[in-house]
Amino acid sequence: MAASINNGSSGYDRTAEMKKFDDTKMGVKGLSDAGVTSIPDFFIQPPEILADLKSKATDMIDVPVIDLSLINSPPHRSKLVQQVKEAAKTWGFFQVINHGIPISVIDDTIAAIKDFHSQPYEVKSKYYNREEGRGVMYASNNDLYRTKAAQWIDTLQAWMGPEPPAPEEIPEACRKEVIAWDVYGSKVAENLMELFSEGLGLEAGKFKELTFLEKKALVAHCYPPCPQPDLTVGIASHTDPALLTVLLQNHISGLQVKHDNTWVNIKPLRGALVINIGDLLQIISNGEFNSVQHRVLANSSKEDRISVVMFFNINKWKGDDNHYGPLPELLSPENPPIYRNFTIQEFVENFYGKGIDSKSLIQKIKI
Numbered sequence: 001m002a003a004s005i006n007n008g009s010s011g012y013d014r015t016a017e018m019k020k021f022d023d024t025k026m027g028v029k030g031l032s033d034a035g036v037t038s039i040p041d042f043f044i045q046p047p048e049i050l051a052d053l054k055s056k057a058t059d060m061i062d063v064p065v066i067d068l069s070l071i072n073s074p075p076h077r078s079k080l081v082q083q084v085k086e087a088a089k090t091w092g093f094f095q096v097i098n099h100g101i102p103i104s105v106i107d108d109t110i111a112a113i114k115d116f117h118s119q120p121y122e123v124k125s126k127y128y129n130r131e132e133g134r135g136v137m138y139a140s141n142n143d144l145y146r147t148k149a150a151q152w153i154d155t156l157q158a159w160m161g162p163e164p165p166a167p168e169e170i171p172e173a174c175r176k177e178v179i180a181w182d183v184y185g186s187k188v189a190e191n192l193m194e195l196f197s198e199g200l201g202l203e204a205g206k207f208k209e210l211t212f213l214e215k216k217a218l219v220a221h222c223y224p225p226c227p228q229p230d231l232t233v234g235i236a237s238h239t240d241p242a243l244l245t246v247l248l249q250n251h252i253s254g255l256q257v258k259h260d261n262t263w264v265n266i267k268p269l270r271g272a273l274v275i276n277i278g279d280l281l282q283i284i285s286n287g288e289f290n291s292v293q294h295r296v297l298a299n300s301s302k303e304d305r306i307s308v309v310m311f312f313n314i315n316k317w318k319g320d321d322n323h324y325g326p327l328p329e330l331l332s333p334e335n336p337p338i339y340r341n342f343t344i345q346e347f348v349e350n351f352y353g354k355g356i357d358s359k360s361l362i363q364k365i366k367i
């Protein structure tokens with residue numbers, strides 16, 4: 001049967017079909033492994049998303065690649081600060097190499113996440129849970145609230161919040177590696193936070209002091225081969241709500257960033273990490289850094305695409321009313337705030353209510 005777009009008017013009950021799929025706890029990896037040749041209708045994206053997918057991404061330009069090997073050498077550090085600042089401003093995305101994480105750790109982390117997702121779904125099903133933000137769990141991302149259709153991705157959420165989960169809560173297939181990745185990934189984030197701080201003219205330790213390294217989420221995605229990659233997406237276009245994202249991807253391409261109104265492929269570079277600015281850092285830097293739209297195509301290759309993503313958030317919100325906004329240190333009569341302060345409640349409401357494809361908190365607080 002040819003796939004068609006159903007919006008409920010033809011008697012197709014999308015919500016019920018999605019629930020049925022969810023109840024199987026197979027995930028899209030389960031469908032892919034079972035060898036389905038067409039995707040269930042609720043994965044078919046609306047026409048505007050499909051049209052945007054048709055506008056081919058370019059390989060002609062690349063996001064900046066920044067070599068961190070000389071980060072502790074004073075003459076090179078100021079150059080590095082400039083490079084990071086420039087990339088955060090113009091692209092909102094860059095890759096880092098020579099960041100200090102051994103290649104064996106990188107390979108082991110990717111392999112362990114692949115192992116988790118490759119288990120029979122009967123084994124994984126004890127982690128299958130659709131409740132948002134509740135500790136260790138995995139689910140196929142078919143939430144209607146985030147997108148208008150389901151996405152061809154399974155996600156293990158292995159970490160959430162300032163307190164790490166108890167080790168035994170983390171699936172055994174990737175436990176050791178996830179715990180190690182937290183340490184390595186956080187160290188890279190700390191180094192970058194220092195460079196960003198310096199790039200804004202602040203003390204290197206300022207962001208750490210503001211608790212920007214304390215509240216993290218670690219998610220590990222699997223994008224299995226999709227039989228109809230032109231009809232759906234891995235992750236629809238979005239910006240990340242948090243401060244900073246540190247992303248490890250395997251060798252399968254699919255991640256794209258919007259630059260000058262063109263989609264640009266972020267080519268997998270073995271051993272590299274992809275770094276991007278989130279909405280909070282755009283606001284806190286008073287628009288000096290940019291949080292940029294990105295997406296992941298449905299996987300058209302024959303192998304799983306794996307990514308391991310750490311999001312860094314603010315832990316302690318300041319002031320009596322829990323407000324945050326452009327850092328006062330950055331403001332002056334020449335550089336007045338372009339965003340008003342907002343509360344953690346506004347941030348959280350926006351996070352859970354916005355839909356993955358919008359940037360409404362930034363729009364809402366723009367002066």
Ligand SMILES: O=C(O)CCC(=O)C(=O)O
Binds near residue numbers: 221255294296
């Ligand atoms: O898997 C990727 O490469 C991107 C994931 C992503 O954008 C996200 O989790 O916010």
Ligand SMILES: [Fe+2]
Binds near residue numbers: 238239240294
């Ligand atoms: Fe993202």
